[in-house]
Amino acid sequence: MVPLAYYLTLSALLFAIGVVGVLINRNAIVIFMSIEIMLNAVNLSLIAFSQFMGSPAGQVIVFLVMAVAAAEAAVGLAIIVVIHRTRESINVDDVNLMKW
């Protein structure tokens, strides 16, 4: 059995990679993907805790996180499509005004 600490370390690394992705990218879609990486990193630590503590509660939370992530991806991508329609760009530096 792999120790719990290994899973949590992997989760921390993936979360940090997601944070770097949000900070260094200018493409709104890649920023979205980085957010998905962060959500998945947290899911991994929840599943690891759930299995090691012998309680299914963590898995239920992961189930709910997946539903929220699906809703978030749908709404976020719709917003990106609308931004691209009005500004012809999805570079986040171009989207610095609430109203044009």
Add this chain to the structure above:
Amino acid sequence: MTLAIFLALATVSVISAILVISQKNSVISALYLVVTLASQAVLYFLLGATFIGVLQIIVYAGAIMVLFLFVIMLLNLKRDEFGPDKKKGQRVLAFLLTLFLAIEILAALKIGLSGGQAVTGVSAKLSIGSPVEVARSLFIDYLYPFEIVSILLLVAILGVIVLVKKRF
């Protein structure tokens, strides 16, 4: 044996996550994201969380990634649209801050795992992650959050329709 599989999967998921955030072309990022998500699904199987592992493949690597690829192709992005970053210092600062964040998380982890009661290897029953156990918990203890998620999904569907509709 399990440790070797874990290390292989961890390497694959970390490397492909790094490749996701360092690509110029969004389609290639999306495909590497599928690799990350799939290797995490196998990690869930390794932990014994079979239900969540299957869900990860169907919902994340399947549905959400199709949505991403569909939008990337719909927008028809030029490859050089983003070019080199204008603010060079920002990138260095981002790496530094994230390094501090990672050190902070790992330090918290080390303190948390050394103090208090150790949870390491208490039960790790394989049946915890089975669909039966998860469904029992979901429909008895967590029924209310489950119903709220259904409302959230309905609101998301309506929101997307309202957002992308041109005129009413």
